[in-house]
Amino acid sequence: MKAAMLRSVLRRSTGSAAASSSRRSFSSAPAPERKVAVLGAAGGIGQPLSLLMKLNPLVSSLALYDIAGTPGVAADVSHINTRSEVKGYAAEEQLGQALEGSDVVIIPAGVPRKPGMTRDDLFKINAGIVKSLCEAIAKYCPNALVNMISNPVNSTVPIAAEVFKNKGVYDERKLFGVTTLDVVRAKTFYAGKAKVNVADVNVPVIGGHAGITILPLFSQATPKANLSDEEIQALTKRTQDGGTEVVEAKAGKGSATLSMAYAGAIFADACLKGLNGVPDVVECSFVQSTVTELPFFASKVRLGKNGVEEVLGLGPLSDYEKQGLEALKPELKSSIEKGIAFVRGN
Numbered sequence: 219m220k221a222a223m224l225r226s227v228l229r230r231s232t233g234s235a236a237a238s239s240s241r242r243s244f245s246s247a248p249a250p251e252r253k254v255a256v257l258g259a260a261g262g263i264g265q266p267l268s269l270l271m272k273l274n275p276l277v278s279s280l281a282l283y284d285i286a287g288t289p290g291v292a293a294d295v296s297h298i299n300t301r302s303e304v305k306g307y308a309a310e311e312q313l314g315q316a317l318e319g320s321d322v323v324i325i326p327a328g329v330p331r332k333p334g335m336t337r338d339d340l341f342k343i344n345a346g347i348v349k350s351l352c353e354a355i356a357k358y359c360p361n362a363l364v365n366m367i368s369n370p371v372n373s374t375v376p377i378a379a380e381v382f383k384n385k386g387v388y389d390e391r392k393l394f395g396v397t398t399l400d401v402v403r404a405k406t407f408y409a410g411k412a413k414v415n416v417a418d419v420n421v422p423v424i425g426g427h428a429g430i431t432i433l434p435l436f437s438q439a440t441p442k443a444n445l446s447d448e449e450i451q452a453l454t455k456r457t458q459d460g461g462t463e464v465v466e467a468k469a470g471k472g473s474a475t476l477s478m479a480y481a482g483a484i485f486a487d488a489c490l491k492g493l494n495g496v497p498d499v500v501e502c503s504f505v506q507s508t509v510t511e512l513p514f515f516a517s518k519v520r521l522g523k524n525g526v527e528e529v530l531g532l533g534p535l536s537d538y539e540k541q542g543l544e545a546l547k548p549e550l551k552s553s554i555e556k557g558i559a560f561v562r563g564n
C-alpha cells in the first residue's frame with residue numbers, strides 16, 4: 219500500500235458524506251470482491267499487517283487466522299470503518315473456513331529470530347508450520363496467491379511448492395516469497411546516503427532473503443547518485459544485515475514487525491492490483507525462476523490476473539554485483555534443497 223493510497227483511505231473514512239458521494243458519482247466500476255486471509259494474524263507482524271489490509275480498499279473480505287489471540291485482534295480491527303468485512307478464526311478446525319474463497323493468503327505464522335540466531339535456525343519449527351498451512355491452502359483455496367513471509371523464506375517457499383506439487387495444485391505463478399522488506403530497506407538506506415527524496419527511489423533486490431543471498435543492485439538505483447565503491451559496499455552490507463540490526467535492537471523480543479507489515483501490505487496490494495488487471499505492476503519477489511540456474515530466485519516480477527505474468531531479467535550488473543551473485547548461489551541452493559528435502563522426506 220503506497221502512502222497516497224493510505225491517505226486516500228483515511229480521507230474516505232473521515233471525509234464529509236457530500237464530498238464522498240460526489241466523488242463516487244464520477245468513479246468507475248467498484249473494485250471487485252477480493253478476499254484476503256492472514257495466517258498468523260495475531261503475531262508481531264500479523265497485527266499491524268491485518269490493520270494495513272483493513273485499510274486497503276481493494277479488500278472486501280478479511281479473514282484473520284491464528285492459533286492464539288485471534289478473537290481480540292479480529293474484534294479490534296473489525297471496528298475500523300473501511301470496506302472489508304473482518305472475520306476471526308481461532309482454532310485449527312476453523313482454518314478451512316478462513317481460507318475458503320481467498321484470493322490472496324499472507325503467511326506470517328511462525329517463530330521469529332533472537333540475537334545470535336540465523337534465519338535457518340528457525341527452520342526446525344517453521345518448516346512444519348508452513349507445511350501444514352500449505353496443505354490446508356491446497357485443500358481450501360488452491361487458486362489463491364500465496365505471500366510467504368515466514369522464515370527462512372529461502373526454504374519455506376520451496377516447502378510450499380513441494381506441498382502444492384504433492385497435492386496436484388502447484389501453479390508456479392501463484393507462489394511468492396515476500397522480499398519486499400529488503401527493497402524497502404535498500405530504498406531507505408540509499409536515499410539517506412545519496413541525499414535524494416526517498417519517495418523517488420527505486421532499487422531492485424535480487425537473490426533470496428538471508429544474509430549474503432540478499433543482493434541489492436545499487437548500480438541500477440534511481441535517481442542516480444555518485445556514490446563511491448566503499449559507500450556502495452557499506453549500503454549493500456547494511457541491507458543484507460538489516461534484519462539482524464532489528465533483531466539486535468529488539469534484544470530478544472523478536473525481529474522486524476512494523477516495517478515487515480508495511481512491506482507485506484505493499485506486496486499484497488501489488489498482488490491484488492495484478493489480479494484486478496492493473497497494468498505494469500512490478501515488485502521484487504522470490505519465485506520459481508529460470509533467470510539463473512537456481513529453481514527459485516528473487517528478481518523483479520510483473521504481476522497480473524494469474525499472479526506472476528513475467529519474471530524479469532536481472533539487467534546489467536556491476537562487477538561487485540556479479541561477484542555477489544556468484545557468492546550467494548551455494549547458500550541459496552542449499553537452503554532451497556533443504557526445503558524440498560523436508561517435504562520429500564516427510
Ligand SMILES: NC(=O)c1ccc[n+]([C@@H]2O[C@H](COP(=O)([O-])OP(=O)(O)OC[C@H]3O[C@@H](n4cnc5c(N)ncnc54)[C@H](O)[C@@H]3O)[C@@H](O)[C@H]2O)c1
Nearest residue numbers: 258260261262263284285327328329330367368369399478
Ligand atoms: N520475509 C520477511 O522479510 C520477514 C520479515 C520479518 C519477519 N519474518 C518472519 O515472519 C515470522 C513471524 O514473525 P513475527 O515477528 O510476527 O512472530 P510472532 O511470534 O510475533 O508471531 C507469529 C504468530 O504466528 C502464530 N502461529 C504459530 N503457529 C501457527 C500456526 N500453525 N497457524 C497459525 N498461526 C500460527 C503465533 O501464534 C503468532 O501469533 C517469523 O518466521 C519471522 O522470521 C519474515
Ligand SMILES: O=C(O)C[C@H](O)C(=O)O
Nearest residue numbers: 331369460461462473474
Ligand atoms: O531478520 C529476521 O529474522 C526477520 C526478517 O527476515 C527481516 O529481514 O527482518
